[in-house]
Amino acid sequence: DTEVTQTPKHLVMGMTNKKSLKCEQHMGHRAMYWYKQKAKKPPELMFVYSYEKLSINESVPSRFSPECPNSSLLNLHLHALQPEDSALYLCASSQDIQRGADTQYFGPGTRLTVL
């Protein structure tokens, strides 16, 4: 089973709202990722968690706050977003980032619209 689930599928929020995106995998993977993808562009890495610890933050603005409550779950907390943050947010997981270059399996994404 190579399934990564994400909720919600669609989210519309105002610039003053606080919302969260959720990602879950049950493949026993120890690395989890958040990507942002704008239309007609490749995914851009935002954060990487390895063994539930934040390993990479690609200079993402603080209005995006990741959280990894356990090895299966990854959240992305959103606060005071801007309209330019509207995008498809993809979650991915891989077996073990320390081994390097493990295949990343992606979820279906959350389409976020900021009004």
Next chain:
Amino acid sequence: AQKVTQAQTEISVVEKEDVTLDCVYETRDTTYYLFWYKQPPSGELVFLIRRNSFDEQNEISGRYSWNFQKSTSSFNFTITASQVVDSAVYFCALSEPGGFKTIFGAGTRLFVKA
């Protein structure tokens, strides 16, 4: 620096035609990994293949085949007898062992018309 180039922005074919998607990569490392992903309109990136730099054997999986040539730093993807369901954006990607980042190409949008 690592780089992945997918020069074809969009390709349009008629069903049952064969189509090849090009991927050229740059890296200074001798050990690296190459990937292809498919992204249908639904948005999910679907893993298709992973190939390490020491394995130049071409691979075939059903209607899909991949041609890896280190001499030209290319990892091309061919779909034989294309179908409408193959319509999607296809991304080629590069990663290094111990590296945390996967470098994606810009993607090639494939339209298969019935």
